[in-house]
Amino acid sequence: MSEYQVWAPAAAEAVEVEVDGERYPLARLADRPGWWGGEAPAGDYAYRLDGGPPLPDPRSPRQPHGPDGPSRAVDHSAFAWSDTPWRGRPLPGSVVYELHIGTFTPAGTFAAAAERLDHLVELGVDFVELMPVCPFPGRHGWGYDGVSLWAVHEPYGGPEGLKRFVDAAHRKGLGVILDVVHNHLGPSGNYLPAYGPYFTDRHHTPWGAAVNLDAPGSDEVRAYLLGSALAWLRDYRIDGLRLDAVHALADDRALTFLEELSTAVDQLAVATNRPLFLIAESDLNDPRTTAPREAGGLGLAAQWSDDFHHALHTALTGESQGYYADFAADPLDALARTLTRGFFHEGTWSSFRGRTHGRPFPAAHGHRLLGYLQTHDQIGNRATGDRLSATLSPGRLAIGAALVLTSPFTPMLFMGEEWGATTPWQYFTSHTDPALAEAVRQGRRREFTDHGWPPEQIPDPQSPATVLASTLDWSEPTLPGHADLLAWYRRLIHLRRTHPALTNPDLSAVRVDRTPRSLTVHRGPYRILAAFADTTITLDHSQEETLATFGDTHSTDPRTVKLAADSVAVLKLH
Template structure:
């Protein structure tokens, strides 16, 4: 059972539990099923005192922070602090939410999005996103982790918000500011593992599965003994983002690492409870999965027997675009060499849909039912935090592609029938890298992290001396966006204008966001020429460094169509210059477009 009383804690591994409340220590009362609760008079006194620091002693060991702590002002190893989620005066009463279909997502990391690295400083840049045409702001994890900064995937207190960013109230201000500008908020959350420092959950109960592990360590106990309370812990956290923080969606990290053999998978349970809250709040709420399985059941609705996620990230789209535009064919890019990979992902969603994956060494995935599945359920990108930050030096596409090539990847992403996602700074061809950075206070953990990172890339043939030290503060500082780059009419200003134009075209041409796979025709009449046709728009892409001739039949079919956007060399002849993107419409667009 789930308890919501103040100062209640699930600690089935303890015979006795005590509450450390300021300078006092109070014995907690057993309440059954492993729960301990504080005496009513203690709760009343604490409520009258306002925000207080507290923790739990378990069989005289501790005190430990509350597993459901909402604030950790002194770090994840210290006492928790009470926080009233209802105290904030919200100003988003007119906000009615935003469905994922037809939207554009912008992924950002609070610590490096602005020089200040806080929610309040991020608010100052929201108008930029509005002018760009963004619908959803996706925030990398902000829950409690040890240290001052990292990517956010080392969280150990899932209900708390990192204090250096502005804490939980700062987060509420950020979401409120987004809503008042018409921006929905998606929060990236991690339920598949816990960070290496500050994880006291095993002291309280069997939160982890002793016999199962994943890439990051022990798996969560989702299907073993006493797993009901663990599942409640996760689902309650999902719902708290929607109710206490007013977020509009969650991006669920690496759901393939959630080991769950129960009849109702934890993801289905999340989806069921999310639908209930959505109905109660009368606004759309979205769950997006990051999944490595290429399993179409992930995005199949609950009522059709699926997992019930609204959407999922599509790595196959990224890999096909990256391999064809950059020419990188190593590692997991090997299978995506050749323009046919682009044709397949644009028409069938997954590239590996039961085909052999040379990187994995086995057949992978299953086909999407393109007759019944809307394309918007796949979230696509040409860059994201993983695909940049997990490169040896964290280099963006800006480091290897010219301006016209950057336009190609932008056009393929933003003019696709899927849900496009941008990574912060991409829209102006930001020159700054986004590298892997940590700030582990424990010297041994910091050293192990740095050495492990270097060893990982040394195996791939990289010179260890060029791999940044994740513990070096300069690695973090150098990953912050330089907002001054967008001034002027150089590559940064031109790229920003291109992105604005592409998003505007996405809004102006209805067939671009038509989610039906059936109404799009994609073919490659030459090795480097990609043609995407819909009833009222044609997108021509020359991936080569040389000019390419359009086939006579295609040129004749498009004769008289209007140029809505041209990036590169195109003069309304059958010839496309090197790295050229052309968008043609059957009817001229309004002048404002």
């Protein structure tokens, strides 16, 4: 017999567990309000509340038939790990690589992705960051419509497949970060409201009612989310979690959920004797997100830095629409500001928001910001999912890579950018509910036609062709042009690894000189020279060594460097 327990305060009279078609009554647990429990045979199971339809377990560790089907237990102790020497690695000083399992390879599985890990080892990155892998309806999706927050999407390979991927990554010296979504659940396959107050109308989010972190019943909701997070770190040996849009975690309690989570993760790190960490996606520009709890912060290790991305993107592309407008008046100045101060908005006016925004970031802790040229959001939220490689020269891409990989931040790459992938990264879904599928399709078209895009140019999210177009083409890395850019990324990551001053996170030690069309970044004895037009740069010291160049660069004397447009050089000076 197996023990079954479920938090179901919404049940008025009875809760049954249905195992392989047979029903077994559960009893209220006297010491746990709202909980029901009892014994029944092992097997695929679902819960029935007050005689209602069978529902998957909110804490289901496996959904072998998809989000709507019965649940299945997983014996995590049965997996034979071979990564025993792996003791983890800290995030500071590392390089992160974001990827989506479903489009990283044509097969779209953990097993197929594991076969490409040698590429990442040769590239030199330290962590693989997986986009969300919780179950969602259909085969394809970004993962942000996930449900069953303790389970793994079966088409990717299920729980066993994820463990094998993590095990393989650790054997090759790569850490694994998992993107998790606590601020909402997908619109299809979410049965949590039937069980209890998992959501609240006290707050609202872009996805509707907020996850209940502070209303009646929120202790159990917090325990549900916290337990899920710790399960990834403990049972799957994940090294860190990226928390999606933490600014949408509406929480008015004195002890916030994020503080509670960071405390629990730190305790688990001590118990398992390996570094574990949390990374936030936040648009608040609030350094308290990553400040230690004892200093009044939330205690997260790092957060994504959209300010740096927006400044870099605007400088490279000249785009000024939407949120880029704040950075477009003087893009190189905005870029210099983020490199030396962390946040662009630090209590300053944001025309995009129509108000002041942010507060100053502590100069000593640049490593708490992830810096990037491209991400799934910044590509996929464009109308056609076009990468920078679709419009920028290889030299411009090389400049962007150099400024990311020599920055005081924790660098992050998005899959395929290292060779200038020509495949777009488009928004795709495979909703099984026809009405929902059509609503998503029309909503996407409406959003971008309102901004002037012809509707026929907007990819259909439900079309298999959209997924296929977004899948990496692994013949590209060895092709002319692509191979040169890949070699540049490898060289920059190698320099970062072998020249410790390039990982110095102290923003106050960074100086930036600029002309209208060039940028010189001072990093200790190193100079990163970026030319957006033909230019001559006079150095403050004589050159000792040219560490890396991309494009047409040459020296006329030890203190003068000429660069053609869209060229970049990394120098070490006396």
